[in-house]
Amino acid sequence: MTAVRARLSRPARRLFSAALAVPLLALAACGYGSDSEDDGADDAPSSSESAEGPSLSADEVTIGYFANITHAPAVIGLQEGDGLIRQELGGTEIGTQIFNAGPSAIEALNAGEVDVTFIGPNPAINGWAQSGGESLRIVAGAASGGASLVVNPETVSSIDDLAGARIATPQLGNTQDVALLNYLSEEGYEVDPESGEGDVSVLRIANSEIPAAFDGGDIDGAWVPEPTAANLVSRGAETLLDEGELWENGQYVVTHVIAAQGFLEEHPDVVEAIVRGLVRTNAWIGENPEEAKTSFNAALAELPGGSELPADVLDPAFDHVEFLNDPLASTLQVGAENAVNAGLLEETDLSGIYDLSILNGVLAEEGQPEVDDAGLGVED
Structure with missing residues (x-):
């Protein structure tokens, strides 16, 4: 195509x-x-x-x-x-x-x-x-490269734990938002693309606010680019999925x-x-x-x-x-x-x-x- x-x-x-x-x-x-x-x-x-x-x-x-x-x-x-x-x-x-x-x-x-x-x-x-x-x-x-799904290991330890989770992306419709929505769909989760509501709650949060949201327990993870991903990992998050795993040769x-x-x-x-x-x-x-x-x-x-x-x-x-x-x-x-x-x-x-x-x-x-x-x- x-x-x-x-x-x-x-x-x-x-x-x-x-x-x-x-x-x-x-x-x-x-x-x-x-x-x-x-x-x-x-x-x-x-x-x-x-x-x-x-x-x-x-x-x-x-x-x-x-x-x-x-x-x-x-x-x-x-x-x-x-x-x-x-x-x-x-x-x-x-x-x-x-x-x-x-x-x-x-x-x-x-x-x-x-x-x-x-x-x-x-x-x-x-x-x-x-x-x-x-x-x-x-x-x-x-x-x-340079994008990952990073999560709080206390609330999300596997893909199956995403049901009911609150996952942030930097902006509605941006590159990571589209990647997350597409991935969730392929994994069988239903999410309304505009509202972010569904089996997984997709929250569109400005990058500047994502670390504080993570620290405050307002989100369970985020699909974000670098250096936000590394920033969250430095705060205790773990990488659940490196986006490169979804692409040929990474x-x-x-x-x-x-x-x-x-x-x-x-x-x-x-x-x-x-x-x-x-x-x-x-x-x-x-x-x-x-x-x-x-x-x-x-x-x-x-x-x-x-x-x-x-x-x-x-x-x-x-x-x-x-x-x-x-x-x-x-x-x-x-x-x-x-x-x-x-x-x-x-x-x-x-x-x-x-x-x-x-x-x-x-x-x-x-x-x-x-x-x-x-x-x-x-x-x-």
């Missing part, structure tokens, strides 16, 4: 602008990192700095990302001075915008406020569907890179520089994992309102995420199908959402194999 549909069903239509977004994933939402607790309402203002060397076809480019672990390639690669993405852009002025949630990143892309952004799978589907396939292309991967897209279609058409050399810097950054992270964690934490502290993560959260959370260039296109398709099955989406054609030509060109230069678009690539 090479096409799925992603327009909202009538009951969920009013939720789409914020619901089908990547989970907030911001470290602030876990009590660490950025101190904002508003899911996307108080995104950090743009900052800009020129690197050394001649500019490319665009005098400036604005890049969006989240201040969290699954966006570590951006956090590390855009560091002032030695960030490899920054180096590849030469003299082109670089603006950055830090987002707390996917919907605001898509809005900024559509408004021309950012040209390229690191983002999760569901907001990319959202942006594609709402624009009729006119707003964006996915040009590279960035990260896989891999599924959690962060990829999208570019505004107009910017991609007018400035392919700039997008290529960003992609090349990303490939170099991911290679460096893979070769220097401990140094990468230190670099990430230091860069995090330099961001507006940022602070470093404690080791008992940083280490397991960072190790739970795989940084890779492949956007894992087939998993985007499955994720969209899961959203349809969960009752939060109707179907729409995703053909053309990918343009991996630049990425594959860079990979060829690096002697690495091409990656596949699962039949969802733009036609030549």
